[in-house]
Amino acid sequence: MEHHKLSLDQLQDSFSEIHPRYTPNEAIVEAERCLYCFDAPCIKACPTSIDIPTFIRQIANDNLTGAGTTILESNMMGHTCGRVCPVEELCVGACVLGREHRPIAIGRLQRYATDHIFENDIQPFDLVADTGKRVAIIGAGPAGLSTAGELAKRGIRATVFEKQELAGGLSTYGIVVLREPTNVALEEVGFVEKLGVTVRTGVEVGRDVLPEDLLREYDAVVLAAGTGRVPPLGVPGEELEGVVEALPMIAATKLADKDGTEALTRIRVGNEVIVVGAGNTAIDAATVAKRLGAERVTMLYRRGREEMSAYDHEVAFVRAEGVDIRLLTQPVEVLGEGGKVTGVRCVRMRLGDPDASGRRRPEPIPGSEFVLPADQVIKAIGQEKLVALYDAVGVEHASGYVRTDGELRTSNPKVFAAGDCVRATGQALTVTAAEDGKIAARAIARQLGVAEPVPARDDTRGRFLHATVNEFGRIHG
Amino acid sequence: MADLTTNFAGVVSPNPFWLASAPPTNSAYQINKAFEYGWGGAVWKTIGDPVLNVCNRYGQFEYGHRRLIAINNVELISDRPIEVNLKEIREVKKLWPDRAVVVSAMVSSNEAAWRKVVQQIEDAGADAIELNYGCPHGMSERGMGAAVGQVPEYCEMITGWVTAAASIPVIVKLTPNVTNIIPPAHAAVNAGADGISLINTINSITGVDLDSLEIFPNVGGKGSHGGYAGPAARPIALHMLSQVASDPKVAASGIPISGMGGIETWRDAAEFLVLGSTSMQVCTAVMHYGFRIIHELCDGLSNWLDEKGAGAISEFVGKSVPRIGHFGDFDLSFKTVAVIDEEKCIQCNLCYVACDEGAHQCIDLTKDGVRVDPETYSGAELLQPKVREEDCVGCDLCSLVCPVDDCITMEERPRERDSFTWNELVRTRPEVTTDWDAMVAFRREVGIEIH
Ligand SMILES: Cc1cc2nc3c(=O)[nH]c(=O)nc-3n(C[C@H](O)[C@H](O)[C@H](O)COP(=O)(O)OP(=O)(O)OC[C@H]3O[C@@H](n4cnc5c(N)ncnc54)[C@H](O)[C@@H]3O)c2cc1C
Ligand SMILES: Cc1cc2nc3c(=O)[nH]c(=O)nc-3n(C[C@H](O)[C@H](O)[C@H](O)COP(=O)(O)O)c2cc1C
Ligand code: SF4
Numbered sequence: 054m055e056h057h058k059l060s061l062d063q064l065q066d067s068f069s070e071i072h073p074r075y076t077p078n079e080a081i082v083e084a085e086r087c088l089y090c091f092d093a094p095c096i097k098a099c100p101t102s103i104d105i106p107t108f109i110r111q112i113a114n115d116n117l118t119g120a121g122t123t124i125l126e127s128n129m130m131g132h133t134c135g136r137v138c139p140v141e142e143l144c145v146g147a148c149v150l151g152r153e154h155r156p157i158a159i160g161r162l163q164r165y166a167t168d169h170i171f172e173n174d175i176q177p178f179d180l181v182a183d184t185g186k187r188v189a190i191i192g193a194g195p196a197g198l199s200t201a202g203e204l205a206k207r208g209i210r211a212t213v214f215e216k217q218e219l220a221g222g223l224s225t226y227g228i229v230v231l232r233e234p235t236n237v238a239l240e241e242v243g244f245v246e247k248l249g250v251t252v253r254t255g256v257e258v259g260r261d262v263l264p265e266d267l268l269r270e271y272d273a274v275v276l277a278a279g280t281g282r283v284p285p286l287g288v289p290g291e292e293l294e295g296v297v298e299a300l301p302m303i304a305a306t307k308l309a310d311k312d313g314t315e316a317l318t319r320i321r322v323g324n325e326v327i328v329v330g331a332g333n334t335a336i337d338a339a340t341v342a343k344r345l346g347a348e349r350v351t352m353l354y355r356r357g358r359e360e361m362s363a364y365d366h367e368v369a370f371v372r373a374e375g376v377d378i379r380l381l382t383q384p385v386e387v388l389g390e391g392g393k394v395t396g397v398r399c400v401r402m403r404l405g406d407p408d409a410s411g412r413r414r415p416e417p418i419p420g421s422e423f424v425l426p427a428d429q430v431i432k433a434i435g436q437e438k439l440v441a442l443y444d445a446v447g448v449e450h451a452s453g454y455v456r457t458d459g460e461l462r463t464s465n466p467k468v469f470a471a472g473d474c475v476r477a478t479g480q481a482l483t484v485t486a487a488e489d490g491k492i493a494a495r496a497i498a499r500q501l502g503v504a505e506p507v508p509a510r511d512d513t514r515g516r517f518l519h520a521t522v523n524e525f526g527r528i529h530g
Numbered sequence: 531m532a533d534l535t536t537n538f539a540g541v542v543s544p545n546p547f548w549l550a551s552a553p554p555t556n557s558a559y560q561i562n563k564a565f566e567y568g569w570g571g572a573v574w575k576t577i578g579d580p581v582l583n584v585c586n587r588y589g590q591f592e593y594g595h596r597r598l599i600a601i602n603n604v605e606l607i608s609d610r611p612i613e614v615n616l617k618e619i620r621e622v623k624k625l626w627p628d629r630a631v632v633v634s635a636m637v638s639s640n641e642a643a644w645r646k647v648v649q650q651i652e653d654a655g656a657d658a659i660e661l662n663y664g665c666p667h668g669m670s671e672r673g674m675g676a677a678v679g680q681v682p683e684y685c686e687m688i689t690g691w692v693t694a695a696a697s698i699p700v701i702v703k704l705t706p707n708v709t710n711i712i713p714p715a716h717a718a719v720n721a722g723a724d725g726i727s728l729i730n731t732i733n734s735i736t737g738v739d740l741d742s743l744e745i746f747p748n749v750g751g752k753g754s755h756g757g758y759a760g761p762a763a764r765p766i767a768l769h770m771l772s773q774v775a776s777d778p779k780v781a782a783s784g785i786p787i788s789g790m791g792g793i794e795t796w797r798d799a800a801e802f803l804v805l806g807s808t809s810m811q812v813c814t815a816v817m818h819y820g821f822r823i824i825h826e827l828c829d830g831l832s833n834w835l836d837e838k839g840a841g842a843i844s845e846f847v848g849k850s851v852p853r854i855g856h857f858g859d860f861d862l863s864f865k866t867v868a869v870i871d872e873e874k875c876i877q878c879n880l881c882y883v884a885c886d887e888g889a890h891q892c893i894d895l896t897k898d899g900v901r902v903d904p905e906t907y908s909g910a911e912l913l914q915p916k917v918r919e920e921d922c923v924g925c926d927l928c929s930l931v932c933p934v935d936d937c938i939t940m941e942e943r944p945r946e947r948d949s950f951t952w953n954e955l956v957r958t959r960p961e962v963t964t965d966w967d968a969m970v971a972f973r974r975e976v977g978i979e980i981h
Contacts, residue, residue, distance in 0.1 A: 078934065089819055111826055111830065
């Protein structure tokens with residue numbers, strides 16, 4: 054199971070960002086198509102409510118610094134989001150032009166603007182005087198970084214503890230390079246650090262520092278630890294050599310993006326690869342396996358297409374990559390020889406009555422077992438929840454998710470939580486993690502008695518001054 | 531961050547952007563809302579004698595799918611009673627002491643009427659008065675608006691009445707519907723005006739309905755010239771601004787100019803700024819997109835000033851005025867040629883046809899470096915345009931039609947002879963400027979070859 058039919062050049066091509074950056078001409082042509090709608094639906098469809106028509110107009114007007122600032126003001130993770138957001142489901146899906154023409158490519162434009170900020174090392178936010186308040190954040194993924202950056206805007210200094218060697222969470226380790234080069238995630242970490250945030254990598258809370266110490270030493274603690282490893286499949290043969298988890302494999306390709314294409318040749322990939330699962334992570338793992346040189350990649354999912362959580366555009370993408378998706382198929386045993394994987398025994402399924410979640414329950418069809426040959430099996434059936442950490446910090450949780458109120462307060466008055474570890478319902482996305490950071494920072498500031506930040510510019514310089522007008526001003530004479 | 535505070539003839543506003551006297555400044559409701567959004571000032575919709583408006587009032591000029599490149603209107607001055615306007619002006623000014631509240635007025639051409647309206651405006655607490663000498667339709671037929679603005683003597687006389695009566699600054703708004711903007715500008719200076727604003731709208735007809743043969747705007751089957759404004763009017767406004775700003779008499783008087791005509795983005799505003807506008811007024815862009823554009827106007831302008839290292843906007847007022855010159859003083863030895871970047875070229879060959887049929891036949895279409903006649907060429911491979919540099923007259927047309935950024939650039943070439951100007955020729959070799967034979971001999975003498 055070594056590859057290497059692929060040359061370094063081929064690998065380099067296969068693991069580069071898919072969409073090239075817009076040229077200035079492309080960006081302006083696209084930006085000028087924007088109608089600059091009043092009460093634009095794209096703003097409402099963005100979980101962080103970026104003022105999209107404004108930033109697009111700023112691009113059209115050649116005010117790229119202004120455009121980038123508009124984005125980052127609403128979304129600290131805007132540099133990542135422009136690349137990774139499922140925009141078809143969010144802003145682009147809401148664009149009114151989609152109804153009679155082609156919607157605006159908002160993600161591409163967003164990226165064009167934030168690239169300008171990061172490439173030119175522009176710091177759009179003024180440093181805010183230290184209020185002396187201190188917050189500890191567990192996890193330097195999008196949720197933790199967004200919270201930290203938003204706190205910095207209020208003069209509250211955060212220290213972010215990250216168990217991995219690099220900060221950025223799944224932006225650094227999880228989202229495939231085709232969508233987000235590793236460097237983009239790391240630039241974003243640097244951006245937040247420059248606001249006065251301390252990021253301490255290689256420090257695991259619960260092992261290297263204790264939750265109780267954080268609770269004692271800091272004014273508040275934020276749990277933003279995401280989720281854990283892929284759980285076991287629970288079938289015989291799982292221990293065989295060649296059965297791997299999706300995330301470490303994807304992570305290896307992310308690190309190779311930073312360390313050089315050479316590193317890609319050291320990632321083990323099979324020729325006949327089976328991916329178990331059909332969510333977006335499974336899609337990414339299948340893509341990675343295919344692009345690393347696997348001959349045949351097959352995804353197994355025990356339900357039907359309707360029940361798949363992966364987005365349509367992702368499914369279309371992975372099919373175009375040449376990946377086979379076998380629906381209504383469940384692995385029952387991993388087969389092996391000499392300790393190594395040789396295949397997967399599967400059973401065909403059919404859909405029965407709806408279960409508690411409303412999805413139709415898959416049931417095995419008796420006598421329908423068959424074997425698919427495989428020399429690698431990639432597990433991508435969701436992630437375990439970090440329940441032990443929740444308990445160590447002393448917060449209530451349910452079904453693996455930290456329980457919070459609408460302001461992301463947990464059962465422990467000193468502890469807030471954000472990101473994937475609270476996302477019991479709805480899609481776990483970078484952009485929702487970023488929005489959580491805003492909500493949590495606002496709530497923490499209120500709890501610590503810190504005033505809300507003044508907008509970058511005051512009203513007379515062109516900022517909407519919320520209704521100072523008395524009744525008469527609104528009445529026609 | 532650059533300081534955008536603007537002082538226009540003593541009227542101070544937090545930024546240079548004022549709403550122009552027009553529908554967006556029709557009422558307290560609108561101006562309050564605009565000030566909430568951050569507008570630095572507003573010139574109240576012209577108040578004055580009773581009027582009745584028509585439907586439809588507007589027409590538009592669109593280009594491709596871009597709407598409202600310009601608007602055209604046959605609207606009159608405010609159709610709300612003057613007392614209602616005055617009451618609201620008073621209330622708005624009380625609410626917004628830091629903003630510029632200017633009131634535009636236009637009344638019958640007699641001194642008593644002007645004295646009265648000046649008094650009313652001052653009593654309402656306005657910061658300044660703007661005299662509307664520009665309205666090109668409806669009011670001019672009644673001897674007001676452009677009818678005044680087009681006759682410098684009237685302009686001077688009425689402005690004189692107003693400046694004599696007023697204790698607040700008086701701004702004279704000029705009409706562009708004149709062949710020379712300078713005499714009315716001088717009239718304003720002579721009469722002691724404290725500021726000049728320009729331009730009002732330009733006479734225009736925006737189009738004809740090819741089914742009904744009615745013209746736009748269409749008032750029950752009839753149309754008439756209406757006032758043209760918006761982005762497509764900007765080059766004309768910039769020209770008139772530059773004329774007034776570079777006029778020695780206006781400059782000597784030291785009175786500021788409030789520029790307008792097609793300002794939609796901060797870039798437009800920056801152009802007005804460097805051509806001599808102290809404050810900038812906006813109408814059409816607000817009618818199109820609303821008050822919210824103020825955010826980007828301020829943000830973009832201030833980022834640009836920061837990039838330029840300016841501490842305050844005032845440092846950039848008129849920065850380009852010294853660059854306005856006369857044709858007779860241009861350097862006739864200055865040389866540029868078109869250069870095509872073949873890496874960027876997408877071979878649409880618009881430059882070829884432009885040069886071949888609309889200019890000087892200096893671009894060839896080539897295949898493998900060899901010239902090809904496109905009329906007879908039947909191959910599938912795209913042809914590559916190449917400039918014959920020795921023939922290029924440096925007109926710039928090809929680079930203007932090229933759809934690819936930075937693909938065709940006009941590159942400067944060393945002068946092949948000492949600099950000289952037309953005015954110098956007129957002085958030193960007058961025969962060359964009047965006699966073709968002498969000109970041909972002169973060209974031969976200095977080595978100017980025109981193929
Ligand atoms: C393969 C994959 C692809 C994805 N693709 C997309 C996409 O295209 N678009 C999109 O919007 N979303 C995508 N997502 C989802 C998105 O990445 C997450 O929703 C987002 O990263 C959540 O942010 P977070 O900060 O809550 O968690 P994470 O990004 O998981 O960050 C949590 C951090 O906490 C750290 N941590 C955990 N425990 C501890 C501890 N005890 N001490 C210290 N640190 C700790 C972890 O190491 C990690 O760095 C994808 C996810 C995966 C897995
Ligand atoms: C519909 C409309 C009505 C206008 N009414 C007035 C007016 O009452 N008084 C006046 O001085 N100018 C009036 N103007 C002219 C504007 O104040 C301004 O000079 C002109 O529109 C140029 O600016 P713009 O290109 O930003 O629109 C009007 C313009 C429009 C489009
Ligand atoms: S117009 Fe520009 S792009 Fe088109 S052929 Fe000419 S040089 Fe090339």
